[in-house]
Amino acid sequence: MGAPSAALDYLGRLDASNLAGFGFGQLNPASGAVTAKPDSPDDLRWEPAPIAESKWRRQEFNLDKVAILLDGSDYAAQALPWAKMYCQKTGAHLTILSSIKGDLDEFEEKFEERKKYLEDVQNKLRTEDLDADIVLRSGFIADATQLLVHEKQIDLVITSTRGKSGKLNWTSGGVSQKLIQKINQPILLVQTSEEGNATPPKLERILVPLDGSIFSERVLPYARSLAQIFDAELILLTVPAVPEPEDYSAPSELIEDIRRKAEMEIENFLDAVARSLSESGIRVRTIVAGTLPARTIVNVGRDENVDLIMSTSRGRGGFELLMLGSEAQRIVEQSEKNVFMIPIRDRPL
Template identity: 30%
Template sequence: MISLPAAIPVRQTRRPLEMASRAHCVPSYFPERSPVMFKHILIPLDGSPLAECVLPHAVAFARTFGATCTLVHVLEITSNGEQGRCPDPLEWQMRRQEAKRYLEQVARRLDALQVQAVPLLCEGRAANCILDCAHREEADLILLSSHGYSGLSGWNLSSVAQKVIVRANTGVMLIRAYRTGSAELDTLAYRKILAPLDGSRRAECALAPASSLARHFQAELLLAHVVRKPEVPRRTPLSPEEQELVDRLVALNRQAAQEYLESLRSHMGAGTKIQTRLAVASGVATYLHELVESEQVDLVVMCAHGYSGETRWPFGSIAASFILHGTTPLLFVQDLPRDQEILTQAEQAAVEQAPADRSFGAQGERQAGGPALAGDILQHLEVLS
């Protein structure tokens, strides 16, 4: 009797049997969390045209989900590479006034399109302030440009964007600043949306916002599943019996995946144009990237984690691949509750060594009649000295 080689995974694809009976699989689009819908969007802006590439997407999301927007601008403590130098009080006040006017101008542009936007001015370090504002304002989506004031570079992400994504612990929409479209704020329309699925409940977190966007824009929703070919490390070619076992496992997982996708299509309801793609490949990420290009997808929606359920890191390998190497707008839904966030060793060390600096990054001031959370500029200088 031939036994299954130890190197072959027992299951490459989650079976519908795990969610309901095999014959009557009714997928659960919303796992342990409540349905993912975005009601409060945080939009970091640094005053550059590159950062403003997110604004058409902000209008699209606000109209789809009925969300309000908070426009946040961060006044950096250091500028022009002069580390450790206290800013001139007069110059600092001038910068604050310019930033206020800029935020108010953007808010008026959005208000003209019936999108509620509230300006918020913060002082500190950009990434820290954005994360602190997202937590304090209870934002459930951060709409982020890949690049900003520092300009485009050979890197697919700026340092600030990367820091925010890694520690956001909430949904993030990443827009590639080097692939901007129309300058008009209300002309954006998604035509084809890709939702990669691996059969897990976690991955299904992406279905609610993906289907809502598809219905709103009458876009095609592409549900994709990749059956990974199992790895069988051998110094010699597989025997016929071993190859037969591998082929049987792939066929079994492919059949289960086909049933899963068909069940999704039948239970997601009317009003959504759904297409499915099922493939067998050695590299899941490679296939998905190629699918984005071949299908001319203009929005990818996925969950931060998938079948493996590894939660030590903010996102899994497939999400990380799209964050680092993707070229289209990417919305990834964070499936981990905020109370499960674990500080890294670097963060723990930073908190222990400089708690005052960390708290300083949380200060901000609303520009629309809200309470002033930042003190006078001289108090800031006193803290820095």
């Protein structure tokens, strides 16, 4: 999403000049004007945001107050082991949030049924030495979450990607997507399958996609914190915004040269970020691969067998990745890995 990189813009103009094999200097069928070959991209470079703007590389955020969203379903309950693991490891306080909506004549019955369910969950957690508060409200869960985050200064919201209906609530414009739009706090999206089988929680390997923007670097304090708490390895990934030669009719040598230069710049950028993390004793690896961000992130996450993908909702183009078809949406939809998403917007809500 967002504006194309200088490389993609140049290649697009070059590709248009060669369209249908007519070559350069041919008539433009729309205007009748002669189409000239675009200027050579002598100064075409992949450049990260200025280091002076990067205040996130050495920061660390504590997530001391956690909320988990439960709706009484087995799907939603699959997020519980992750909340339990984090809170037991860090001593963070846990709040269990649920909401009821429906007709007035059946509301009281639903309320009592949900209250009993939440109390059972609360009691079970106590047997595992974890105290949790219960908050049960009326209305939509996204609105209830927004209010709770404000009232209790919640640092992290944990929810599953499927709720009571069993449908993926990101693709249907459900809770997960609404939360990204309503709150500023990080959201841990726990992937669930239709069969309701969740893998046991662990954090040994974390994938952190970075695109060189300050927006994407805002994930780093959270990645640093989780890596230190769980002694996890961080894998920093950047996908060059230059496609493979076969994707364009431009000369392959030109595209390969542009990509090679971009990869060199990216490697320097990732090495600098990796150093800032490894100085704190964190194990870090860097990867430069792929052409399409979402697909590459999903594939690397699978091939590296990561336990978590950490990302922001806004990337290099500067546009929020919240709409249908965004990179953030594709990652959540296409990956089987849990996703830690940091909402990014121009102004706090």
